[in-house]
Amino acid sequence: MIITRFAPSPTGNLHIGGARTALFNYLYAKHCNGKFLLRFEDTDAERSKEEYAVQIRESLRWIGINWDNEDIPYQSKRLHIYESYKNHLLEKGLAYHKDGAIFLKGKDNVEDFVIWRSDGMPIFHFTVVIDDHEMNVNCIIRGVDHLTNTDKHKIIYDYLGFPKPEWFHIPLIVDENNKPLSKRRDDASVTFYQEKEYLPEAVMNYLARLGWGHENQEIFSEQELISMFDVHKVSKNPAKIDLKKLNWLNAQYISKAEPSFFTKYSKYQNIQKAVDHATRSEICKECMKKLQAKAFSLEELNGLLAPFVNDFLADENLLNEHKVFILSLLPQIKKTLENIPQDKWTEHEIDEKLSQLVENNSITFKDIAMPLREIMTGQKKSLGIGEILFYLGRKTVLSRLHIL
RNA sequence: GGCCCCUUCGUCUAGUGGUUAGGACACCAGGUUUUCAUCCUGUAAGCAGGAGUUCGAUCCUCCUAGGGGCUGCCA
Numbered sequence: 065m066i067i068t069r070f071a072p073s074p075t076g077n078l079h080i081g082g083a084r085t086a087l088f089n090y091l092y093a094k095h096c097n098g099k100f101l102l103r104f105e106d107t108d109a110e111r112s113k114e115e116y117a118v119q120i121r122e123s124l125r126w127i128g129i130n131w132d133n134e135d136i137p138y139q140s141k142r143l144h145i146y147e148s149y150k151n152h153l154l155e156k157g158l159a160y161h162k163d164g165a166i167f168l169k170g171k172d173n174v175e176d177f178v179i180w181r182s183d184g185m186p187i188f189h190f191t192v193v194i195d196d197h198e199m200n201v202n203c204i205i206r207g208v209d210h211l212t213n214t215d216k217h218k219i220i221y222d223y224l225g226f227p228k229p230e231w232f233h234i235p236l237i238v239d240e241n242n243k244p245l246s247k248r249r250d251d252a253s254v255t256f257y258q259e260k261e262y263l264p265e266a267v268m269n270y271l272a273r274l275g276w277g278h279e280n281q282e283i284f285s286e287q288e289l290i291s292m293f294d295v296h297k298v299s300k301n302p303a304k305i306d307l308k309k310l311n312w313l314n315a316q317y318i319s320k321a322e323p324s325f326f327t328k329y330s331k332y333q334n335i336q337k338a339v340d341h342a343t344r345s346e347i348c349k350e351c352m353k354k355l356q357a358k359a360f361s362l363e364e365l366n367g368l369l370a371p372f373v374n375d376f377l378a379d380e381n382l383l384n385e386h387k388v389f390i391l392s393l394l395p396q397i398k399k400t401l402e403n404i405p406q407d408k409w410t411e412h413e414i415d416e417k418l419s420q421l422v423e424n425n426s427i428t429f430k431d432i433a434m435p436l437r438e439i440m441t442g443q444k445k446s447l448g449i450g451e452i453l454f455y456l457g458r459k460t461v462l463s464r465l466h467i468l
Numbered sequence: 469g470g471c472c473c474c475u476u477c478g479u480c481u482a483g484u485g486g487u488u489a490g491g492a493c494a495c496c497a498g499g500u501u502u503u504c505a506u507c508c509u510g511u512a513a514g515c516a517g518g519a520g521u522u523c524g525a526u527c528c529u530c531c532u533a534g535g536g537g538c539u540g541c542c543a
Contacts (some may be wrong), residue, residue, distance in 0.1 A: 071543095072543090073542085073543050075542090075543080105543065107542090107543085108542060108543070110542090111542080111543090163541085164541085165541050166541095167541095173471080175539095177540095177541095178540080178541050179541095180541080181541040182541060183541075185541085187540095187541070187542085187543090188542070188543050189543090192543085207537095208472095208473065208474085208536080208537060208538095209536095209537060209538075209543090210537095210538090210543090211472070211473060211537065211538075212471075212472060212473090212537065212538035212539075213538075213543095215471095215472095215538095233473080235473090235474075235536085236536080236537085238535095238536085242535055242536070243536085244536080244537090270480095273480065273481075273492090274480070274481095275480085275481090276480095276481080277480075277481040277482060277491090277492090278481095278482085279482065279483095279490095279491080280481095280482070280490070280491040280492075281491085281492095282480095282481095282491080282492050282493085299474095299480090299481075300473075300474055300475090301473095301474050301475060301535095301536095302474075302475095302535080302536070303479095303480065303481095304479060304480075305479095306479055306480065306493070306494085308479085308493060308494055309479075309480065309492080309493045309494080310493095311493095312492085312493060312494090313493090319506090354506095357505080357506060358504075358505050358506070359505090360505090415502095418502095428502085429501095429502055430501095430502055430503085431502095432502085433502035433503065434502075434503055436502095437502080437503060437504095438503090443503090443504090444503055444504065445503065445504035445505070446503075446504075447503095447504095448501085448502060448503085449502060449503085450502085
């Protein structure tokens with residue numbers, strides 16, 4: 065059985081590169097019907113903080129990366145284990161004291177190196193090998209920054225008589241200048257995407273496509289990723305982060321989501337109201353879907369839905385440049401719409417009647433569409449005018465018209 | 469410096485010893501349209517360079533260049 069792991073050190077929030085590493089480990093383990101484990105490497109007591117460990121877990125869960133071990137090992141609590149292995153190596157003469165630290169004898173072009181600090185704490189190279197072995201990790205997917213370290217790790221595996229895992233080193237995520245994404249950049253932290261309220265589905269999809277691809281497919285559900293992802297096919301060259309593509313993916317996911325998908329975003333009241341309507345009415349659902357297709361973010365969707373789920377009072381100020389013109393036409397518009405009975409209130413009929421009105425007055429459809437849209441929604445960006453009037457409903461439309 | 473890794477459109481990638489080197493994002497130009505957006509169509513854009521192997525190399529080998537990593541009692 066394939067067992068992978070993600071082993072961050074809790075010295076900061078989850079880095080987007082770390083998230084991708086975790087994702088690849090997760091996807092590959094699931095792909096192989098194996099297990100994906102989480103572990104915290106906190107032997108650097110100075111910089112490690114529990115709050116970061118909490119944050120990292122939350123970010124992983126947010127993306128949708130779930131680990132299989134309920135008890136997450138913290139290396140700082142396993143010192144006695146490393147201690148016994150260290151003593152073993154000392155006894156066998158493979159390690160030795162020097163200047164208060166403990167060095168391991170190198171071989172194969174690797175010089176002797178420290179495995180135990182003079183302050184009494186073990187070094188990462190040592191703990192990582194022991195833990196991976198004890199956790200039965202047999203497939204290690206990590207950043208290329210660890211590539212050279214692997215030589216040291218192999219020596220430890222040999223000295224301790226552990227069977228070696230398989231290593232895969234994935235390239236880093238880099239910035240515009242091909243430099244590894246600095247931790248200081250806002251968009252380097254997963255919390256940035258959480259705060260911006262990107263859909264986690266879009267983030268997972270985006271991350272998976274960074275360094276990997278499958279034929280001409282761009283949109284992958286989690287299940288598709290699990291069934292198609294193969295760590296052997298991950299590209300070897302660094303991937304540049306591209307928020308434009310993420311934004312596009314985010315819009316795709318918003319557009320395709322079912323109304324019920326949005327219930328977890330409770331802070332967006334208009335969206336919640338719309339979901340409520342949509343579950344009871346096919347027409348409301350249709351309206352919501354059309355607005356979803358226009359939104360790039362949840363915030364934008366919430367705004368677009370506002371005039372459809374709330375009372376809205378048209379304000380003359382909205383009309384600005386159209387004001388004089390549209391006010392002169394308003395009586396006719398009202399009359400035209402009033403003459404459409406409730407049972408004929410359809411998008412087609414509305415468009416038809418408005419077109420006639422336009423024709424009779426020798427103006428263009430455009431001349432009334434925009435002002436009407438603003439009267440009905442208070443927005444310049446919304447659906448087609450026929451759609452707006454239809455979805456709003458005859459009663460609401462007439463009442464909004466009578467305001468002026 | 470030493471050791472190591474990488475190199476397909478601007479970006480993310482697909483791909484093969486013989487392809488018009490494919491897709492997507494972005495970009496640009498048209499079209500539709502009633503706003504914005506979508507949508508549709510199209511343009512432009514790439515195998516880092518040089519040798520070698522081969523009938524034939526984007527693909528295999530070597531070299532060079534460029535980029536990156538490691539070279540910590542950080543991880």
